[in-house]
Amino acid sequence: MTLILNLESSTQVCSVSLSKNGQLVDYIESNEGQNHARLLSVFADQLIQRNKLDFNQLQAVAISKGPGSYTGLRIGVSLAKGICYANQIPLIAISPLQAMSDHVSSNLEKYAIQPHAQLRLCPMIDARRMEVYTAMYDLQNQELESVSAKIVDADTFASQLNQHPIAFFGNGASKCQPVIDHPNAIFINNLETSAQFMCSLAQKAFDNNHFEDVAYFEPFYLKDFIAGIPKKNMLKP
Secondary structure (H helix, E strand, O other): OOEEEEEEOOOOOEEEEEEEOOEEEEEEEEOOOOOHHHHHHHHHHHHHHHOOOOHHHOOEEEEEOOOOOHHHHHHHHHHHHHHHHHHOOOEEEEOHHHHHHHHHHOOOOOOOOOOOOOOEEEEEEEEEOOEEEEEEEOOOOOEEEEEEEEEOOOOOOHHHHOOOOEEEEOOOHHHHOOOOOOOOEEEOOOOOOOHHHHHHHHHHHHHOOOOEOOOOOOOOOOOOOOOOOOHHHOOOO
């Protein structure tokens, strides 16, 4: 039996799930905003306790590796490393984009999507303005286009949409929907990152011994962190 704790903190969603042999057992999550520092460790403790487990019974911890929120990723990775180090268990890193894609590819009927052989899956994480972090996957969840930051306009996906249907989803997709006007564009609403979607990918990584170095692993930020000016200091010279 393989028990894995999955932590998702790459977006405004704070989410923790427990999986057994790749299947979801239980989860707790909140999408109330950037409360990860306050909630993530609490959710992990609650999930372990209500399933009558101890952290030393886990076989691994899987973390959402990014891209996404700089602060959220740091909090998630720090907690995952602490649990792994304390219990001498391996660390697994999962792309939140691929996790969403894996969920959609396994639930096409739920989202009323026809399993077209040429269908492409395009998860999007909101960056800022009209920019998103995105990638492209096929129905076997194989990466067709690597993770990148794109500024989306009417022409961004035009050539691909002329060739095959593309399903767009994630918290960055809704802001792109008004500008991606094409009959081959499919939008899945209200689908966001979640630790629920990490279970099967985490199990595959575990079975293949695809582990990270607990001491040296860093999140995949994709872009350099740019600190903003606190509003209370904006008027100071």
